[in-house]
Amino acid sequence: MSSRHTTTIAGSLLTASFSAVMILSFTAVADDTGPESGKGGKAVDEAPAGVRLTTELPERISVDNSSEKASITATVKNGGSKESDSIRLLVVGFDGLRVKNVEGCTAIAAKDLPEGSNSGFSCAVGKLAADASKSYDVDATFDLGKTGKICLPVQDAAGKKTFWQQGPVPFGTTNPSPNAPATPLLLGTDNQPAAPGGDELPRTGAGDDVLPLGAAGAALLAAGAAGLWWTGRRRPRPS
Template sequence: MDHAYRGSIVAAIAAGLLVLPFTAYADDPAPGSSQGGKPGPAATADVKITTELPKQISVDNSTEKTDLTAKIANSGSKDSGPVTLMVVGFDGMRITGVQGCAKIPDDKLPAGSNSGYACAVDKLEAGKARTYQVTASFDLQKTGKICLPVTEGKTDKLLWQQGPVPFGTSKPTPNAPDTPLLLGTDNVPFGPDKPPAVDELPRTGPSDAAVPLGLFALTLLAIGGTGIWWTTQQKSGRP
């Protein structure tokens, strides 16, 4: 990668980190789930990284806006060292912000995704968790998915990946103030030409169209994680 290109990417990532507040250690206030998650090839017994998403979110029917809490946890016996958490949107679900994280440029997103943020975590101690407030939009006339991959530092070593897992409902509520969406359920779109479905049980579990484990981790780390860790090391004086 030439210096001019790397500099432009680092500048974009650094700007995102500077204007956003940092997240704090906390517990997810809503019930969380690791549904659709799987350890990556680099996972070890002493560092057990997982992520969680809420089991249910609510989308405003007029604005199609929603928010949720993404959690990263270490249930291993030693600290994780530097890791990168990414929050990526697919189809009708677009990630519009992640507290304390840097936006991945649109032209550098992996194929199939529409938005994403990269979060640099200096280390996650054993038994600790960190939460990130996520804002998003959800086009209720489409299906929507979210994915949380975690890699080791600035490398392409995948520790964990949750998703892409869908949020959705089989019983749309177009006349209500909002629509509740369940994790692991494919959304039934509604609109002028798509009347709400009736008497259909929610389908749960990983989507059939799920991206294979680690398919886009390399891409994200190349443009997001590397820039974040490179910037962090430069500021701290590390070589």
């Protein structure tokens, strides 16, 4: 076999190997959700003795740059020593993060959504045994030109008490990847859009570019008839 022919084959194999490495790398980015975290969570109403309810979200998610689709796992846990009464988990999206579906859960009507949110689902968890957890697959979209937040409250079945609330906590990146197939986002990070003038995030509504937990709390308490919750109170306006 001539040395020229040998060189051509070797070059083709090298190109194929490089392409395979690139594909595997992108697949790893898309599938890597990382460990789960309770970042942005806090206890609200006191849970029954022996019951300790919390939630977790993945530290990292990936958004498809073409479809804007993202998958998120929302987990509710009972880290206590006793079984809980019937509880429910709510999954609510804000700004650029829109919750499209939560497996086994019911959509919250648009008129009953809290101020500033764009979507939400209510999940009837039922009783949760001691040291047990239950996870839900969340289908979402993320507009990478905006910030995006998610919130996971855990309530009693009637929605009168909130034992735990994670968020609204942001997902985002300070290093956008517009030319890649997917953009990895980190929990607890404000999104920085990849666009001219991206140093200033676009407004998504009057006054909701920054949504304090307390302000969101008042909005959801006002929707008590729909069984929605939240923590905190609106700051009194000066007279």
